[in-house]
Amino acid sequence: xxxxxxxxxxxxxxxxxxxxxxxxxxxxxxxxxxxxxxxxxxxxxxxxxxxxxxxxxxxxxxxxxxxxxxxxxxxxxxxxxxxxxxxxxxxxxxxxxxxxx
Numbered sequence: 216x217x218x219x220x221x222x223x224x225x226x227x228x229x230x231x232x233x234x235x236x237x238x239x240x241x242x243x244x245x246x247x248x249x250x251x252x253x254x255x256x257x258x259x260x261x262x263x264x265x266x267x268x269x270x271x272x273x274x275x276x277x278x279x280x281x282x283x284x285x286x287x288x289x290x291x292x293x294x295x296x297x298x299x300x301x302x303x304x305x306x307x308x309x310x311x312x313x314x315x316x
Contacts, residue, residue, distance in 0.1 A: 221253035230260035
């Protein structure tokens with residue numbers, strides 16, 4: 216299993232870039248299950264690009280992030296996110312975790 220996490224981008228922002236990264240990982244590790252964590256609309260946008268390009272199915276995992284206004288307030292949320300993603304990867308015996316942004 217490969218785990219890809221987009222912790223920051225929302226909606227269409229960088230959806231093509233993340234879809235491209237996923238396509239590269241799919242080509243490098245054919246047949247390896249891949250889970251993609253991101254905000255719900257970002258997942259939809261990236262999945263649309265992947266489907267258009269004929270990239271094999273990806274497990275889409277919605278990611279809930281609290282909005283932030285003060286950079287200092289992000290840290291607790293970032294630690295929570297890292298624990299959640301790394302815990303998921305450990306439970307699935309993932310061979311790699313990629314954080315993109």
